[in-house]
Structure formats: structure tokens, C-alpha cells
Amino acid sequence: MTSIQAVTYPIHFNEKAYAELAGLIAAKNYSSIFILVDDNTLTHCYPRFMQLLATDKNIEVIQIDAGEIHKNIETCVGVWNVMTELGADRKSLLITLGGGVITDLGGFVASTFKRGIDFVNIPTTLLSMVDASVGGKTGIDLGVLKNQIGLFANPEMIVLDPEYLHTLDAREIRSGTAEIIKYGMTHDIRLFNDIKDNAELNIIDLIHRSIEIKNDVVLKDPKEQNVRKVLNWGHTIGHGVESYFLDSEHKENLTHGEAIAIGMICEAYISSELLGFPKDKLKEIKESIIAIYGKVEILDEDFSSIMELMKHDKKNVGGEINFVLLNNYENFKIDCKVSSQLIKESLQFYTN
Structure with a gap:
């Protein structure tokens, strides 16, 4: 599949996308790299991601609970605290590896941490591939009200690997x-x-x-x-x-x-x-x-x-x-x- 150019970022497909991501990491020389996962993507998607990404940079994994019920400000505070404890700064990169909850929440976390750090979306569900990860919307729920808190912020890149769909029911x-x-x-x-x-x-x-x-x-x-x-x-x-x-x-x-x-x-x-x-x-x-x-x-x-x-x-x-x-x-x-x-x-x- 040919790459698609969004307003400020590219959407790359299949294994070529990992080479593009490695090039971005090298070109930007990030001070640290964090990857946001949930219980499911840590088990089913993270091993493939690490196998295909060629970088000698150390990657810190931050895990949250899976599910829409956790797409809230309390989860964000937890992620911000972990990033702070691990020494994240304004030259850090956050990679989101997951479905719509991860890409929405992760983009919001990155866009507000120290007034904004770079992030890359790697959607792993069909829903996040065709919708949540594309378009620059980030956000969280307010109680049961969907996406009430958030902002428009574009990722540096979207890595779209359809192989992750095989992990879904x-x-x-x-x-x-x-x-x-x-x-x-x-x-x-x-x-x-x-x-x-x-x-x-x-x-x-x-x-x-x-x-x-x-x-x-x-x-x-x-x-x-x-x-x-x-x-x-x-x-x-x-x-x-x-x-x-x-x-x-x-x-x-x-x-x-x-x-x-x-x-x-x-x-x-x-x-x-x-x-x-x-x-x-x-x-x-x-x-x-x-x-x-x-x-x-x-x-x-x-x-x-x-x-x-x-x-x-x-x-x-x-x-x-x-x-x-x-x-x-x-x-x-x-x-x-x-x-x-x-x-x-x-x-x-x-x-x-």
C-alpha cells in the first residue's frame, strides 16, 4: 500500500513503515523513547513491534489497563507520573501501540506533557486504523461522556501494520x-x-x-x-x-x-x-x-x-x-x- 500524506505527517504501511520510523528516530535524535501499551497489546503486539523496529535507543514501556473505562484523566495522571519518574523531557518521543483508547489517550498525554512532546501512532485495531489514529484528534472521556476533554494535535507519523489485525477477535x-x-x-x-x-x-x-x-x-x-x-x-x-x-x-x-x-x-x-x-x-x-x-x-x-x-x-x-x-x-x-x-x-x- 502506498503511503498517504496527511496535513503535517505521513501514514506509512506494512514493514516499510518500521524503516521510516527508525529513520525518524535517528533524524530527530530523541533523548528518550516511551511506548504506551495496554494489557492486550503488550502481549500480542509489542513483540512484533520490537522485532521490526531497528534502533539502538532504549525504549521504556508504560502499561495501562485495557478498555474504554480507563480512558480518563486518572490514567493520564498515572502515565505523566511514570514519564516524569523515568526522566522524560521535551525531546522525548511517545509511541502509542494499541487501539482507539491508546491512540486517543496517548496523543493527549504527549500533547500536554511539558506543553507537548512528539508522538507516533501505531494503531493495532481496525477501528483505530481507519479512524481514531488518523486526523489529529486526541482526548479522553469525562465520566461516561465520550471524548469531552482533548485537543487537536498531529503525530509525527502513523505506522500502519495490518498484521496486528490477526490478534483481534x-x-x-x-x-x-x-x-x-x-x-x-x-x-x-x-x-x-x-x-x-x-x-x-x-x-x-x-x-x-x-x-x-x-x-x-x-x-x-x-x-x-x-x-x-x-x-x-x-x-x-x-x-x-x-x-x-x-x-x-x-x-x-x-x-x-x-x-x-x-x-x-x-x-x-x-x-x-x-x-x-x-x-x-x-x-x-x-x-x-x-x-x-x-x-x-x-x-x-x-x-x-x-x-x-x-x-x-x-x-x-x-x-x-x-x-x-x-x-x-x-x-x-x-x-x-x-x-x-x-x-x-x-x-x-x-x-x-
């Missing part, structure tokens, strides 16, 4: 696939068609195109003032559902992609009601996504709590919930106002 692959479906519906319908029509599809083939789409959008609108909002298709309701299930004692946590898949069904329904999105395509979206992800039980009494959490969405202005909606595939509209009644109807459409 089918559920994690499906989670990342939701973001590829998002790119398909909003920018290149072939991606969605390939996924829904081919159960034996090699998802690796779709990674490069997905990153191209996201990078093109980010180049046009780095700080999400306008067109970048399209990358939130499915996320307004999806984040509300994800946060609600994360916070509920009686619900099993959903993966990010499972929640976004629900959000895309609901927001397709709203698109159909407000913008005339074709009914046959609405039916196609619902049937295809449920075929991939199954049906999650959401009760009528859950709706008000989900909608309350949606009020904290970062796209909202003046207390109004803003949506990205579809006129048709590859034809979207941003900053759409949607009534509470229609949001409730969309959740009912999903559950029926």
Missing part, C-alpha cells in the same frame, strides 16, 4: 467495520456494497481507501468547523447509546462500532423523514447492519436517558442537537436540527 473486526461502512455511505458507496455483499471479504483491502477518505476530509477542515462534521455520521445517536450502555449496570457494554451501527440506522430513518432519503435504501441499511451486528435490546424506557446523553455531543451549539444526515448515499447535509420526537421515533424504528 471477530467482534473487534466488526466494530472497526462500522467506520468503513460510514465512509461508504457518505463518500464511496462501493465500500458499503463490498461489505454487505461479501461475507468472505478481506477487510484489509478496504483500509487504505478508508484512510484516503478521512484524510481528504481532514485536509479540507482540520478543526471540524464545517465539512469534517460528516465523519460523525451515525455518531450523534451512536455515542448516546454507547455512553448509556457503558453507564448502565443492567446493560452489557457495546463496542464503539456496535453503537455507531445502531446510530446509522436511526440517523438514516431521520434522514428519510427530514430530507427524503430513499425508503428502499433505508430498508437496505437496516437489514444489512442488523445482519452484520445483530439486534441490541433497547427498551422504550431507555430512550430518555440516551437522548439526555446526546445533549453533550460536541457538535451541539446553544443546547441544540446537531446531526449529519443523508440526502442520498454520498450526498450529506451537516448541522441539521432534529426534534426530540423524531429522535425517539428513530430509536423505535431500530427496535421494531
Whole structure:
């Protein structure tokens, strides 16, 4: 796969990427190198990383607990303390090796430590490869509210090695696939068609195109003032559902992609009601996504709590919930106002 140039950093693929990373380390002559991992990536990904990275620099490993529940300020304080104890300075490099939690949190840690040190993202999940590690967003959750604290900061480089996908189970692959479906519906319908029509599809083939789409959008609108909002298709309701299930004692946590898949069904329904999105395509979206992800039980009494959490969405202005909606595939509209009644109807459409 050919390298992709983002606004200030390159995205390199496969084993060539490790040579590029070694070149960066040599050229910048970092005073120290830290690698942030979680329980899973320390076991399954770190050995490959160390085998392929050619450098004589000493690397200090910082390990955090895995899972969205640990994507918070307490974890950041722990990492900052360890880096301080190990003598990190403004010429240090932090390498993030993991999924979206690691890349989001690690980028935030690096961008704020001593007012900012260099970092490199090495995403190891499909979700982080096609979404979280690309685009310069860093951040952490505030309680169950997703990504409420953070800033825009670009890595020096992204190392994208699809071999790490072999460490994932089918559920994690499906989670990342939701973001590829998002790119398909909003920018290149072939991606969605390939996924829904081919159960034996090699998802690796779709990674490069997905990153191209996201990078093109980010180049046009780095700080999400306008067109970048399209990358939130499915996320307004999806984040509300994800946060609600994360916070509920009686619900099993959903993966990010499972929640976004629900959000895309609901927001397709709203698109159909407000913008005339074709009914046959609405039916196609619902049937295809449920075929991939199954049906999650959401009760009528859950709706008000989900909608309350949606009020904290970062796209909202003046207390109004803003949506990205579809006129048709590859034809979207941003900053759409949607009534509470229609949001409730969309959740009912999903559950029926």
C-alpha cells in the first residue's frame, strides 16, 4: 500500500513503515523513547513491534489497563507520573501501540506533557486504523461522556501494520467495520456494497481507501468547523447509546462500532423523514447492519436517558442537537436540527 500524506505527517504501511520510523528516530535524535501499551497489546503486539523496529535507543514501556473505562484523566495522571519518574523531557518521543483508547489517550498525554512532546501512532485495531489514529484528534472521556476533554494535535507519523489485525477477535473486526461502512455511505458507496455483499471479504483491502477518505476530509477542515462534521455520521445517536450502555449496570457494554451501527440506522430513518432519503435504501441499511451486528435490546424506557446523553455531543451549539444526515448515499447535509420526537421515533424504528 502506498503511503498517504496527511496535513503535517505521513501514514506509512506494512514493514516499510518500521524503516521510516527508525529513520525518524535517528533524524530527530530523541533523548528518550516511551511506548504506551495496554494489557492486550503488550502481549500480542509489542513483540512484533520490537522485532521490526531497528534502533539502538532504549525504549521504556508504560502499561495501562485495557478498555474504554480507563480512558480518563486518572490514567493520564498515572502515565505523566511514570514519564516524569523515568526522566522524560521535551525531546522525548511517545509511541502509542494499541487501539482507539491508546491512540486517543496517548496523543493527549504527549500533547500536554511539558506543553507537548512528539508522538507516533501505531494503531493495532481496525477501528483505530481507519479512524481514531488518523486526523489529529486526541482526548479522553469525562465520566461516561465520550471524548469531552482533548485537543487537536498531529503525530509525527502513523505506522500502519495490518498484521496486528490477526490478534483481534471477530467482534473487534466488526466494530472497526462500522467506520468503513460510514465512509461508504457518505463518500464511496462501493465500500458499503463490498461489505454487505461479501461475507468472505478481506477487510484489509478496504483500509487504505478508508484512510484516503478521512484524510481528504481532514485536509479540507482540520478543526471540524464545517465539512469534517460528516465523519460523525451515525455518531450523534451512536455515542448516546454507547455512553448509556457503558453507564448502565443492567446493560452489557457495546463496542464503539456496535453503537455507531445502531446510530446509522436511526440517523438514516431521520434522514428519510427530514430530507427524503430513499425508503428502499433505508430498508437496505437496516437489514444489512442488523445482519452484520445483530439486534441490541433497547427498551422504550431507555430512550430518555440516551437522548439526555446526546445533549453533550460536541457538535451541539446553544443546547441544540446537531446531526449529519443523508440526502442520498454520498450526498450529506451537516448541522441539521432534529426534534426530540423524531429522535425517539428513530430509536423505535431500530427496535421494531
